[in-house]
Amino acid sequence: MTPNKEDYLKCVHELSQTHQKMTNKQIAEKMQVSAPAVSEMMKKLLAEQLILKDTNSGYLLSQTGLEMVANLYRKHRLIEVFLVEQLGYSPEQVHEEAEILEHTVSDHFINRLDSFLDYPTICPHGGSIPKAGQLLVERYQTTLASLREAGHYQLVRIQDYYQLLQYLEQHDLAIQDKIEVVALDDFSQTVTIQYKGKELAVPFAIAQQLYVEAV
Numbered sequence: 747m748t749p750n751k752e753d754y755l756k757c758v759h760e761l762s763q764t765h766q767k768m769t770n771k772q773i774a775e776k777m778q779v780s781a782p783a784v785s786e787m788m789k790k791l792l793a794e795q796l797i798l799k800d801t802n803s804g805y806l807l808s809q810t811g812l813e814m815v816a817n818l819y820r821k822h823r824l825i826e827v828f829l830v831e832q833l834g835y836s837p838e839q840v841h842e843e844a845e846i847l848e849h850t851v852s853d854h855f856i857n858r859l860d861s862f863l864d865y866p867t868i869c870p871h872g873g874s875i876p877k878a879g880q881l882l883v884e885r886y887q888t889t890l891a892s893l894r895e896a897g898h899y900q901l902v903r904i905q906d907y908y909q910l911l912q913y914l915e916q917h918d919l920a921i922q923d924k925i926e927v928v929a930l931d932d933f934s935q936t937v938t939i940q941y942k943g944k945e946l947a948v949p950f951a952i953a954q955q956l957y958v959e960a961v
Contacts, residue, residue: 749849751796752818753777754787758797758805759815759882760905764954768804776907816882821856822848822906823869828859830870837870838915841906853878872903872921872957884957890937891953896927903957910955917946924961 757776761768774784788805791797796811807815825844829835835843851859857878860866867875867885874885886903893899901923904910914920919941928945929938936947948956 747814751787751791752814752849754791755796755807755811755815756818758791758807758811760907762803762806763884763905767802812881816876816880817853818848819873819882820860820876820878821851823873823875824856824859824863824866825851826869826871826906827863827866827875831863837921838911840870841908841911869906870921871906872901873906886957886959888958889954890927890939890948890956890958891950893927893930893937893958896930898924898926898961899958900924900961901956902959905955910952913952918942918944919946925958 754773754777757773758768761772761776770781770784770788773788774781777784788797791811792799795808796814798806798808800806822844825847826837826840829840829843830837860878865877869875872886874883876882884903890899890901901919901921904914904921919925923941925939925941927937927939929936929947931938931947934947935950937950937953938945938947940946
């Protein structure tokens with residue numbers, strides 16, 4: 747299993763969370779690769795039975811694929827916790843480091859790291875950390891885009907990839923921030939929020955990757 751294949755499996759998992767039919771074009775945009783490269787890799791993953799074609803979803807992870815993705819997220823998120831708690835990284839800084847290390851460390855190392863960190867259950871971006879041998883089940887699953895009522899919420903999880911982290915940093919929006927949803931506009935495809943004395947119209951494409959809880 748190469749790091750590139752592992753990244754594709756994570757991409758399929760993340761796109762499946764939007765509950766829209768997944769296309770090769772979406773995968774290419776998220777992975778920032780060419781369409782032919784995606785087509786070739788998806789053929790390989792299908793042949794290796796790591797993913798399955800699905801009429802409604804486009805692609806689904808197979809049971810083996812789900813197990814591999816859970817292990818990848820376990821590694822990535824435990825490394826992020828270590829970088830923040832022990833090395834003083836900020837949540838905005840840890841993703842790139844963890845992205846590299848998750849492909850290189852052993853399961854034995856991760857199990858020891860889990861014990862050293864006293865078995866954390868949530869990563870710095872609000873993602874759940876599965877136990878060894880368990881599938882990934884996210885604790886926070888309500889997206890900002892799925893809300894149907896204005897009101898007061900807390901940002902409790904964000905999908906962990908570079909462009910989204912950059913967007914949030916540019917707008918001074920961070921995990922655990924309290925926000926007020928003031929408008930849900932299906933026509934403009936935006937959710938307007940107020941926080942820290944400012945107002946921001948968040949496109950649905952981004953709001954699908956932000957997870958909230960009512961407060």
